[in-house]
Amino acid sequence: GENPKLVNLLEHSVVESGRLKGQKLEGGSFLSPAVSYDGRTVYFAYSECGAWAKHQGKENYTWNPQTSYHVFRCNADGSRLVQMTDGDYDDFDPCELPGGRIVFNSLRRGGYLRCGRHCPTYTLHSMEPDGSDIVCLSFHETHEWHPTVDNNGMLVYTRWDYVDRDTNVAHHIWISYPDG
Numbered sequence: 001g002e003n004p005k006l007v008n009l010l011e012h013s014v015v016e017s018g019r020l021k022g023q024k025l026e027g028g029s030f031l032s033p034a035v036s037y038d039g040r041t042v043y044f045a046y047s048e049c050g051a052w053a054k055h056q057g058k059e060n061y062t063w064n065p066q067t068s069y070h071v072f073r074c075n076a077d078g079s080r081l082v083q084m085t086d087g088d089y090d091d092f093d094p095c096e097l098p099g100g101r102i103v104f105n106s107l108r109r110g111g112y113l114r115c116g117r118h119c120p121t122y123t124l125h126s127m128e129p130d131g132s133d134i135v136c137l138s139f140h141e142t143h144e145w146h147p148t149v150d151n152n153g154m155l156v157y158t159r160w161d162y163v164d165r166d167t168n169v170a171h172h173i174w175i176s177y178p179d180g
Helices: none
Strands: 029-035 041-047 053-055 058-060 070-075 091-096 102-106 123-127 144-149 155-160 171-176
Touching (some): 041 091, 091 144, 123 144
Antiparallel strands (some): 053 058, 144 155, 155 171
């Protein structure tokens, strides 16, 4: 519009379910918001950005519920704030699929990069809109990001792949059916 206005959708919202039930999402970090097809629901990832752990005099990052990203949803006005995922995994990049499931990236599959670094990989997963029935859609060995849906209802995402590409052009677009 002519006079855009910044609005904090969650200014008066508290989480209605999950480990953070009764709390406001303050501080922390927000990531990858996505709007439902009907424009009534906003999906996003949030991390409390919990403490770094001290081990042998060094600071080490550990994945735990307080440091990992989790998927949330709320109504477009900020009401009905619900935590959909939790645990020791980063869950982020949520996107609504045509059949109603939510696709997202997660560390849940396990696995690490093969290029010598101890780096867990993010791959595609999906779940029911209430956060139940989480299934792995991809067992690829490297990172996948930014799932979305094309005009034909296909799942489109980027993937780090080693298929005869150097490191600067390894993140091309991939496509699959919504079930992976």
